[in-house]
Amino acid sequence: MIFMIKKNFLIFITLFITSCNGITFDELLPSIRSNFVSNDIEIDDEFINSRKFSFIRITVDNRISVMSLNQILENDVFEWVGETDEKIYTFKGKIIKAVGTDFDFYLDNYESFSCEKSVANEYHYMLLKPSKAYFVQSAITEIFENECVESFQSYKLRFKGKNQYLIKRNIVYKTTQKIHPNRSKVEVDFYYK
Numbered sequence: 001m002i003f004m005i006k007k008n009f010l011i012f013i014t015l016f017i018t019s020c021n022g023i024t025f026d027e028l029l030p031s032i033r034s035n036f037v038s039n040d041i042e043i044d045d046e047f048i049n050s051r052k053f054s055f056i057r058i059t060v061d062n063r064i065s066v067m068s069l070n071q072i073l074e075n076d077v078f079e080w081v082g083e084t085d086e087k088i089y090t091f092k093g094k095i096i097k098a099v100g101t102d103f104d105f106y107l108d109n110y111e112s113f114s115c116e117k118s119v120a121n122e123y124h125y126m127l128l129k130p131s132k133a134y135f136v137q138s139a140i141t142e143i144f145e146n147e148c149v150e151s152f153q154s155y156k157l158r159f160k161g162k163n164q165y166l167i168k169r170n171i172v173y174k175t176t177q178k179i180h181p182n183r184s185k186v187e188v189d190f191y192y193k
Contacts, residue, residue: 048191056080058088059187060103075111088188093165093172094150095179095186103180104128107137114141115148115165115172125154127180133157148172157181 043057054069058080067080067088077096080088086100094113097106108124120140127133137159139152146167153160161178175188 043189043191051191051193054190054192056088056090056191057189060101061184090188093175093188093190094163095175095177095188098179102129103183105180113139113150115143115167116170117141118143123152135159152178161185 051068056067056069058065058067065082067082067086070079070081070087072078073089076091078090080090082088082100084100087098088095088101089097089099089106091110092113092115094110096110098104105125105127108126110123112119112121118141120138123137123139125135125137135154135156137152137154139150141148141150148165148167150163150165151161152163159178159181163177164175165172166174171190171192173190173192175190176185177188178185
């Protein structure tokens with residue numbers, strides 16, 4: 001009963017707030033979903049063996065989905081596609097583009113990224129949702145045993161953090177990345193076939 005009251009109250013408040021001009025319902029929908037949706041997908045040996053292609057398990061804002069490898073593009077860019085046609089593009093484990101999501105963006109000059117050597121990079125970063133913004137993001141990659149850590153910072157948006165890449169046999173198999181200033185970190189588990 002208490003949950004029902006809280007749920008109805010939350011819906012009422014959401015509708016009330018969205019009637020104001022400053023906030024749209026599309027901006028509130030992800031937070032509403034995260035309060036009510038818990039779709040934990042268990043990846044076990046049976047699930048892995050049932051898949052014919054490589055796939056990723058991606059977690060964004062407490063929502064979990066599985067995306068299949070659609071194709072490998074030029075320059076070793078992997079295109080992963082979800083069931084509602086959202087697309088994530090990765091390069092050596094780094095998320096370089098998102099299309100059809102709540103956090104669409106892309107990086108222009110991602111080719112210098114590497115978890116094989118410590119390097120300093122400068123990325124041209126374009127936010128596409130919720131509004132267009134362009135900025136330069138500086139990053140320093142440090143290599144540790146079985147791990148690569150990329151520290152990044154953009155002064156224009158006060159957007160900074162650390163991306164972690166776990167490596168096994170010279171391949172990134174798990175990563176946690178902050179790819180959008182208005183979203184929590186994205187976790188990706190790679191399952192290669």
